[in-house]
Amino acid sequence: MINLMANTHALFLKIIKLFDFTAPLLLRLYLVPIFWMAGTKKTDDMDSIISWFGNPDWGLGLPFPTVLAYLATYTEVIGAIFLLVGFGVRWISIPLMFTMIVAAVTVHLQNGWLAIAEGTGIFSTDRTVGAIEKLDKAKEILKENANYDWLTENGSLVILNNGVEFATTYFIMLLALLYLGSGKLSIDHLLYKKFMNNQ
Numbered sequence: 001m002i003n004l005m006a007n008t009h010a011l012f013l014k015i016i017k018l019f020d021f022t023a024p025l026l027l028r029l030y031l032v033p034i035f036w037m038a039g040t041k042k043t044d045d046m047d048s049i050i051s052w053f054g055n056p057d058w059g060l061g062l063p064f065p066t067v068l069a070y071l072a073t074y075t076e077v078i079g080a081i082f083l084l085v086g087f088g089v090r091w092i093s094i095p096l097m098f099t100m101i102v103a104a105v106t107v108h109l110q111n112g113w114l115a116i117a118e119g120t121g122i123f124s125t126d127r128t129v130g131a132i133e134k135l136d137k138a139k140e141i142l143k144e145n146a147n148y149d150w151l152t153e154n155g156s157l158v159i160l161n162n163g164v165e166f167a168t169t170y171f172i173m174l175l176a177l178l179y180l181g182s183g184k185l186s187i188d189h190l191l192y193k194k195f196m197n198n199q
Contacts, residue, residue, distance in 0.1 A: 024183030027173050028083040034170060035083070035096065039076030042069070049073065060106045075099055083177075086186020093178040097171050104167040115165040116158050123163075131159040 042049045046069060052058075053072075054065030062068050075095045082092040113123040119132030139157060142148050151157070182188040 021184035024089075024177060024180045025086075025185050027177055027180075028086060028089065028182065028186075031096075031170065031173055031177075032080050032084045034080075035076040036080035039073050039080060042073040043077065046070070046073070062106065071095075072099055072102070086182035086188050089182035089186065089188055090178055093174045097174045097178070100167045100171040100174065104164045104171070108162055108164040108167050111161050111163040113165055114161045114163045117161040128161050131161060135159050 050065050050069045053060050053062045053069045055061065075092075076099065079092045079096045082088050112125045112127065114125075114128055117128040117131035117135070118124050119129050135157065139148070142151060142157075
């Protein structure tokens, strides 16, 4: 019985190894539009981004805002391209993770965990409970004075809480790529086969 279980397990591992390229590939492809949109949105209005990075009253109050704004922007844009083609994935994961840490600490941490406000649950806070109360009131007003079915036919109305949930999730995905690498469907793998197998 133990031999049968061991053999079955060994066969299972052999089969899933055939598809081990899927995990890093899907992680990469999931992250591509996230970083591409974040970076290209910044390039559309760099002056505003620089002001937001540097202003201590209504922005982040970071030192060297011009340098940091350009670093964050082009790390995201170049990172998205590298993730897409699977080039230098381990290396680009490091500055992208750093970007997520800075975003989490400077922008999202003060809002708690939740990305979307929830009124109940272990991660709800006074802030999110208050947001849900306002959302419920807004829904009442819209149901009375607008075409609510039309407004919500493509999805529910929510309030963005902007907590650390998304930044943390992206950080963990990048950390996985740092250890997994880009996988077999990548330029990294082709380069490895070409240069390392010839040694």
